[in-house]
Amino acid sequence: MAHDERRLEVLRAVVQDFVSTNDPVGSKALAERHDLGVSPATIRNDMAVLEEQGYITQPHTSAGRVPTDKGYRLFVDRLSAVKPLSPAERRAIERFLDGAVDLHDVLGRTVRLLAQLTRQVAVVQYPTLSRSAVRHLEVVQVASGRLLVVLITDTGRVEQRVVECPADVEPGAVPELRTLLNSAFAGVKLGEAGDKVPGLLETAPPHLRSLVAAVSATLMETLVEPSEDRLVVGGTANLARGSAMDFPGTMRPLLEALEEQVVVLRLMSEVDASTVLVRIGEENAHEALSGASLVTVGYGSADRALGGLGIVGPTRMDYPGNMAAVRAVARYVGHLLAES
Amino acid sequence: MAHDERRLEVLRAVVQDFVSTNDPVGSKALAERHDLGVSPATIRNDMAVLEEQGYITQPHTSAGRVPTDKGYRLFVDRLSAVKPLSPAERRAIERFLDGAVDLHDVLGRTVRLLAQLTRQVAVVQYPTLSRSAVRHLEVVQVASGRLLVVLITDTGRVEQRVVECPADVEPGAVPELRTLLNSAFAGVKLGEAGDKVPGLLETAPPHLRSLVAAVSATLMETLVEPSEDRLVVGGTANLARGSAMDFPGTMRPLLEALEEQVVVLRLMSEVDASTVLVRIGEENAHEALSGASLVTVGYGSADRALGGLGIVGPTRMDYPGNMAAVRAVARYVGHLLAES
DNA sequence: ACTTGGCACTCCGTCCGTGCGAGTGCCAGT
DNA sequence: ACTGGCACTCGCACGGACGGAGTGCCAAGT
Numbered sequence: 001m002a003h004d005e006r007r008l009e010v011l012r013a014v015v016q017d018f019v020s021t022n023d024p025v026g027s028k029a030l031a032e033r034h035d036l037g038v039s040p041a042t043i044r045n046d047m048a049v050l051e052e053q054g055y056i057t058q059p060h061t062s063a064g065r066v067p068t069d070k071g072y073r074l075f076v077d078r079l080s081a082v083k084p085l086s087p088a089e090r091r092a093i094e095r096f097l098d099g100a101v102d103l104h105d106v107l108g109r110t111v112r113l114l115a116q117l118t119r120q121v122a123v124v125q126y127p128t129l130s131r132s133a134v135r136h137l138e139v140v141q142v143a144s145g146r147l148l149v150v151l152i153t154d155t156g157r158v159e160q161r162v163v164e165c166p167a168d169v170e171p172g173a174v175p176e177l178r179t180l181l182n183s184a185f186a187g188v189k190l191g192e193a194g195d196k197v198p199g200l201l202e203t204a205p206p207h208l209r210s211l212v213a214a215v216s217a218t219l220m221e222t223l224v225e226p227s228e229d230r231l232v233v234g235g236t237a238n239l240a241r242g243s244a245m246d247f248p249g250t251m252r253p254l255l256e257a258l259e260e261q262v263v264v265l266r267l268m269s270e271v272d273a274s275t276v277l278v279r280i281g282e283e284n285a286h287e288a289l290s291g292a293s294l295v296t297v298g299y300g301s302a303d304r305a306l307g308g309l310g311i312v313g314p315t316r317m318d319y320p321g322n323m324a325a326v327r328a329v330a331r332y333v334g335h336l337l338a339e340s
Numbered sequence: 341m342a343h344d345e346r347r348l349e350v351l352r353a354v355v356q357d358f359v360s361t362n363d364p365v366g367s368k369a370l371a372e373r374h375d376l377g378v379s380p381a382t383i384r385n386d387m388a389v390l391e392e393q394g395y396i397t398q399p400h401t402s403a404g405r406v407p408t409d410k411g412y413r414l415f416v417d418r419l420s421a422v423k424p425l426s427p428a429e430r431r432a433i434e435r436f437l438d439g440a441v442d443l444h445d446v447l448g449r450t451v452r453l454l455a456q457l458t459r460q461v462a463v464v465q466y467p468t469l470s471r472s473a474v475r476h477l478e479v480v481q482v483a484s485g486r487l488l489v490v491l492i493t494d495t496g497r498v499e500q501r502v503v504e505c506p507a508d509v510e511p512g513a514v515p516e517l518r519t520l521l522n523s524a525f526a527g528v529k530l531g532e533a534g535d536k537v538p539g540l541l542e543t544a545p546p547h548l549r550s551l552v553a554a555v556s557a558t559l560m561e562t563l564v565e566p567s568e569d570r571l572v573v574g575g576t577a578n579l580a581r582g583s584a585m586d587f588p589g590t591m592r593p594l595l596e597a598l599e600e601q602v603v604v605l606r607l608m609s610e611v612d613a614s615t616v617l618v619r620i621g622e623e624n625a626h627e628a629l630s631g632a633s634l635v636t637v638g639y640g641s642a643d644r645a646l647g648g649l650g651i652v653g654p655t656r657m658d659y660p661g662n663m664a665a666v667r668a669v670a671r672y673v674g675h676l677l678a679e680s
Numbered sequence: 681a682c683t684t685g686g687c688a689c690t691c692c693g694t695c696c697g698t699g700c701g702a703g704t705g706c707c708a709g710t
Numbered sequence: 711a712c713t714g715g716c717a718c719t720c721g722c723a724c725g726g727a728c729g730g731a732g733t734g735c736c737a738a739g740t
Contacts, residue, residue, distance in 0.1 A: 140476045237595035255577035402732050
C-alpha cells in the first residue's frame with residue numbers, strides 16, 4: 001500500500017538529511033526540505049512507527065531522529081540509487097593513477113585517491129600472494145652459505161627472502177638452480193605451488209637437491225603466511241574531520257585497528273570483485289569497528305579477485321557516493337594491474 | 341652563583357612535573373614534591389624571573405606555570421640526564437626485532453617497537469637509496485619490448501621498474517645485459533652510479549648499447565628522485581591518547597603531515613647517526629608541526645647513516661626517556677642491517 | 681642580600697537557575 | 711486517513727555567584 005511506501009520515503013529523507021547536516025532531523029524540517037505531500041503531523045506518525053521498528057531513534061526525548069544501523073542497512077539495500085561519478089571525478093581517477101611506476105606506487109596512489117574522493121580513511125590490500133602467479137624467481141648468492149631469493153609475481157609484487165643453505169654452494173650451481181626453479185614454477189599460482197615441490201625434488205639433479213629443498217621450504221613458508229598480506233592505509237586525517245562526534249568514545253580503537261591490519265584484512269578477505277560490500281556499525285562484530293562502516297570491493301580482472309580495497313568511515317556517511325567511488329577505483333586499478 | 345643554579349633546578353622541576361601531571365604547576369606544589377630547600381615564596385620569585393626570561397609562561401593570570409619551547413630546549417640541552425633503559429625495555433627490543441625476515445619486516449617491527457616504547461607516533465625512513473650500494477641487478481623480459489629491472493641494495497631494499505625498450509630485444513641479449521650491468525654497478529653506491537654510465541656506454545658492445553641506455557636512464561630516474569624515499573609511520577593511535585589537550589587546534593594537520601611524508605622526510609634528512617636530534621615546537625618551522633616535538637637520529641653503521649628514525653609527539657613529552665629509546669632502537673637496527 | 685610569611689587580588693572552572701526553542705505525542709476535527 | 715492545535719518534555723545556551731588555586735608585593739626576619 002501507499003502507506004508503507006511513504007514510510008520508506010520518510011526513512012530515506014531522514015538518512016539523507018542526517019548525513020548532510022549531522023543534526024538529528026525533525027518532522028518539520030523534513031516536510032520543508034522534501035516534498036512528501038503530507039504535513040509534519042503525518043510524518044511524525046510515520047516516524048513513530050519507524051522508531052518502533054528500529055530503523056531510527058532519538059538521542060534524547062524530544063530531539064530529532066537519527067538512523068540506526070538497521071536504518072542505514074535498509075537504506076543501502078533498498079533505497080539508494082546508484083550515484084554516477086561526476087566527470088571531474090572520473091578524470092581525477094585517471095590523472096591520479098596514470099604514471100605509476102611500480103606496484104607500490106600504484107597502491108599508494110590508489111589509497112590517496114580513494115581518501116580524497118570519499119573524504120574517508122581508505123584501505124588497499126596488496127594482491128594476495130596465493131592468488132598471484134609466479135612471473136620470475138631470482139636467486140643471488142650473497143655469501144658462501146646464503147642465498148637471496150626474489151619472487152616476482154604477475155601483479156608486480158616482489159618478495160625477497162634470505163635462505164640459509166645447509167652447505168657451501170658450489171660455483172655454477174646458482175644459475176642452474178635459477179633455471180630449474182623458474183621452469184618449475186613460472187606461471188604457477190602460488191596457492192598451488194606447494195603441489196609442485198615433491199615432483200621438483202624428484203627430478204632435480206642430486207647435487208642440487210638440498211638447495212632446492214631449502215629454497216622451496218622458505219618459499220612455502222612465505223606463502224602460507226597470509227597475515228603477511230599487507231595493507232596500505234591512507235587518509236587517516238579524515239578521521240579528525242567530523243569533530244569527534246562521529247565516533248562514539250574516541251577514535252583511538254579505530255586507529256589501533258587500522259594499524260593492526262589483521263582485523264581489517266580479515267574483513268577484506270570476504271570481498272569479491274563484482275559486488276560492493278557494505279558493513280554497517282555493529283555488523284562488523286569487531287569492537288573497535290562497531291561505530292564505523294566499511295565499504296569494500298575486490299579488485300582484479302573479472303575471473304579472479306587479486307585483493308580488496310575500500311574505505312572506513314562513520315556510519316553516518318554518503319553510502320551511494322562512496323560505493324560508486326570505491327567501485328570505480330577498483331575497476332580502474334583492476335585494469336591497470338591486468339595489463340601490466 | 342647558587343642563585344642561578346637553583347633557578348635552573350626550579351625549571352627542571354617545572355618541566356618534570358608538568359610532563360607527568362599535565363597540569364600547570366604552581367609554587368606550592370613544587371615545594372611539596374621536590375625538596376628544593378626553600379619556601380614557595382622564594383620559588384615564586386624564581387618563577388617570575390624564569391617567566392621574564394621566556395622559559396615558562398602561565399596560561400592565564402594566576403594559574404600555574406607551563407614550560408615554553410625555549411624552556412624545553414634548555415631542559416633538553418642542559419638539565420636532562422641520560423635515562424638508561426630498563427632491562428625489560430632492552431629485552432623488548434631484542435625480542436621485537438629478532439626474527440625479522442626481510443627489510444620491510446625489520447622496519448615494520450621497528451616502527452611498532454618505537455611506538456610502543458615511547459607511546460608516541462614513530463617514524464622510520466627506508467635506507468636512503470643514494471647511500472646504499474648495489475648488491476645485484478636483475479633483468480627479466482616480460483614482453484617483447486619490455487624489461488623488468490629489479491635492483492637489490494646491500495641494505496636489502498628492492499626496487500623494480502619496467503623499462504620500455506626502443507626495439508625488440510634479441511634472444512640471448514638479456515643474460516648478456518645482466519652480466520654487463522652487474523659487473524659495472526655491483527658494489528657501487530647509488531649516489532655515484534651516475535658517473536659510471538658514460539664509461540659503460542662506451543665499452544658496451546654495440547648491439548646492447550640502446551638497451552643499456554634505456555635501463556640506465558630508468559635507474560637514474562629512480563635514484564635522483566629522493567622524494568621516493570619512503571617513510572613508515574606507526575602508533576598514530578597514540579595521538580588520540582592525550583585527550584586532545586596536547587595539540588593546539590586539532591591533530592588533523594599533524595596527521596596530514598605524516599601522510600604527506602615529504603615534510604617529515606626533509607627533517608629526517610638532517611640526522612646523523614651519532615647524536616640524537618631534538619626539535620621542539622616552533623623550531624620545526626613547519627606549520628603543522630609547530631605544536632609538536634620530534635626526536636630523531638640516524639641509523640646505520642658508524643661510518644654512514646642509512647636513514648633516519650624517530651618519534652613525533654607533543655612538546656610535553658618525556659624527552660630523556662624518549663631520547664634513550666630512540667637511540668637504543670637506532671643502534672640495534674643499525675647492527676641488524678649491517679650484518680645482513 | 682636573600683629568604684620568608686602574610687595578605688589582597690585576579691581569574692578560571694563549576695554549579696545552578698532560568699528562559700528559549702525544537703520537537704514530540706496526543707486528540708479532536710475534517 | 712490526514713491535519714492542525716496544544717500541552718509537555720528536554721537539551722542547551724546564557725548569566726551570575728562561588729570557591730579555589732595561584733600570584734605579586736610588601737614588610738619583617740636572618
